[in-house]
Amino acid sequence: MTEGHGIRTVGVCGAGTMGAGIAQVCATSGFSVVLYDAFAEVLPKARERIEQDTDRLVQRGRLDPEARAQALQRLQTAETLEALAGCDLVVEAAPEDLNLKKDLFSRLAAVAPHAILATNTSSLSVAELAAVTALPQRVAGLHFFNPAPVMALVEVVRAPQTAPEVVERLVAFARALGKTAIVAKDSPGFVVNRVNRPFYGEGLRVVGEGLADCATVDRAAREAGGFRMGPFELMDLVGIDVGYAVAQSFHQAFAGESRFRPHPLQREMVLSGRLGRKTGRGFYDYTQPAAKPEPLPLPQPHPGPYAVAGSTALARELAGRLRERGFEVVELAGPPDRALHVAAAFEAEVEDRDRKRSLVTALDRHLPEDAALLVACTNAAAGECAGWVQHPERVAGYATLPPLADRKLLEWTAHERTRNDPTPYLAALGLPLLRVGDAPGGVFPRILAALVNEAAFAVGEGVASAPDVDLGMRLGLNHPFGPFAWADRAGVRAVAGVLDGLRDYYGEERYRLAPLLRRARWLGRWPHA
Ligand SMILES: NC(=O)c1ccc[n+]([C@@H]2O[C@H](COP(=O)([O-])OP(=O)(O)OC[C@H]3O[C@@H](n4cnc5c(N)ncnc54)[C@H](O)[C@@H]3O)[C@@H](O)[C@H]2O)c1
Known part of the structure; x- marks a missing residue:
């Protein structure tokens, strides 16, 4: 012994x-x-x-x-x-x-x-x-x-x-x-508590900006991400006052680093005495019987045919999935140079925003007048993509990361100028649809990318090895995968793409890439792998 x-x-x-x-x-x-x-x-x-x-x-x-x-x-x-x-x-x-x-x-x-x-x-x-x-x-x-x-x-x-x-x-x-x-x-929070900060931080920002309500964020975390609980359910369980104090202590320990800034919503909840389960009211109301989540809509899919454009793993997966489900698919690795006779096109260039722009504009030029253009708003807001094209009213967005087999729902969004209902086209993928507000990364891709980035910062700073971070997040918090393995599943370039989109959209340092993630993007894999 x-x-x-x-x-x-x-x-x-x-x-x-x-x-x-x-x-x-x-x-x-x-x-x-x-x-x-x-x-x-x-x-x-x-x-x-x-x-x-x-x-x-x-x-x-x-x-x-x-x-x-x-x-x-x-x-x-x-x-x-x-x-x-x-x-x-x-x-x-x-x-x-x-x-x-x-x-x-x-x-x-x-x-x-x-x-x-x-x-x-x-x-x-x-x-x-x-x-x-x-x-x-x-x-x-x-x-x-x-x-x-x-x-x-x-x-x-x-x-x-x-x-x-x-x-x-x-x-x-x-x-x-x-x-x-x-x-x-x-170092502050060691591995597990530190690397998990964005799980709460990004959830709070999504709600604070009115992009989704707490229940929508929690649902996306559980059903798109595979987390056992969403950030708001967890904050209510732990105590919002406890969470706020922890957030403040991280922010202070990291000398005001913007990634750790507490959210005003936490302060508001604490000041109003809504501390979570222990006070009967937090982000949810526990004095009432819990509302059963409504089943998500899955409309009758449009018969197609569909185009899928992009040189990414997501594009290949979307095309495969549509074909498996019996739809005719035109696959395009890059911008089309002739007319496309399809009902809708899925744009899936989630890794590179320059390539995305040329792809989206070329698709718009080559699609029939009444076809829908579904952009991956994983790395750009749908509204931004709409601003690039002649027919913004046909643009709507979906936010996801591969592999689709891990997802139990598809997050989608519209923007101010979307006119045509995109849901019959999105439904062709066979995933229930969850509507979220229009910002890069939706809910789950945004949370995951921020978790991966924090893990990459921590490893870069010598806090722990990448395999230990993965073990820690799985065993300490029951995450379905450690952040490094998870980024491998989704593709490190796609994960970095979400952060590019967020950084561009918000103009905030908070979303800058950790040096280790930047290196991984160059290599197409983690340097330690
Ligand atoms: N509760 C958690 O989820 C959790 C998880 C990981 C780590 N921690 C850490 O573990 C530590 C203890 O947390 P906890 O939740 O068990 O707290 P707790 O309040 O349940 O227990 C603390 C115990 O310490 C006793 N105590 C007070 N002053 C003492 C002293 N001078 N000498 C000896 N005992 C004294 C108290 O009587 C009490 O029984 C803290 O540092 C906390 O941050 C807590």
Whole structure:
């Protein structure tokens, strides 16, 4: 059991939500545990919670009754910090308060001079905690996710002072708990919480600009993206006040970087006391029975024929899908040079905006007067594309990224001058249609591109390796894919294209490409792959 980590006895400091969970998983994994809390009355409650939780595990056949009894025997509670003296590792899970933790670390360093001291902090600097101890090289972060006994991921956080041997031992220890460990540099939010910022940030912007309501964003996230929950459902669950405080702390920690700017909507919700589920009202109203989402429309498709234009994977996929569904398809890798006898054309140049413009204008010139022109507004607003052509009234947009097999709906949009109903043509793809406002990237492509970009910034800054970021986002947040693997599925150039579109549309630095994503675009793949 001590292989590689040399740990037998674990001290846990703070017996709240996280401390009790961490103590439980250590005890059931065979470690002796001393669980300490500054408030003695918390301890019996923590033990009771652990007893109940492990009892449920036994009932579900996940834990042997004998193993449970032994685990509970290995767990002792303590009312004084001095009881942690004999521990090989102390995991601190006290409240997220820098001064409180600093005080604890200076005392812990004296009480347990040979132990590794690890903090479960989500947002504080591990280096700053290490600095108050006599031996900062044995201080690191050990970031569990809630609920600790269930979540498979642990981030091992390396401060500048942390000895490499301590990182290795903590990785081995996390494995002994049955967890997957990723190593992260001590930096704001480490890997998972940082890389996930745009999930909320872009959702908030889409709603704040009136491009879609919360339910539409959540639906796009779930059904186009495959996320378990949408950003607004999650913000309501976590608490909008908590989310706002986290957003503010990121913005400050990154010296006002625009990618981390909190959204005014968060402030408004907090000021009005709509904090989410816990107050009965957040982005959704929990005092009323939840409204069942309406089924999305899938109109009778127009019989075609269709043109699909573009030299991208999306174009090839659209053409294949239309053919499979029995429609006649004219495929064009580039701009047409003669008349097209089709009912509608799908433009799918999602990688390069210059090529897109020549393609869209040539399509408009060569389509019959009454044909629809469906532009991929993945990398440009439909209204912008309409501004390039002679017949803007025929232009509407759809926003998606390959592979279409991953999508349970198609986001589409119209602009101020769209006159003809595009839905019978879009319906030819056989996906239910979700209408969103007109801006580049719709909802899901925009969220995904921003997540990938943040992951690329984090890796470029040495926060973690790309494979560890992917593991972290899957195991820590249940994302269907890690951002790097996800960008590979969608195509790194298409993902970069969404950000180009957003940067051009908003003129904001927030959407500038991370250097690593820029390099990936040049190569057509990630440099590390
Ligand atoms: N809750 C989460 O989802 C989550 C997830 C990952 C990390 N974290 C981090 O874990 C840490 C603990 O969070 P939590 O949610 O378990 O908090 P909590 O409030 O549930 O528990 C904190 C416990 O610490 C005790 N305590 C207070 N002062 C103390 C002191 N001086 N010494 C020892 N114990 C003291 C409290 O009595 C309480 O039992 C925080 O740093 C938090 O950021 C929380």
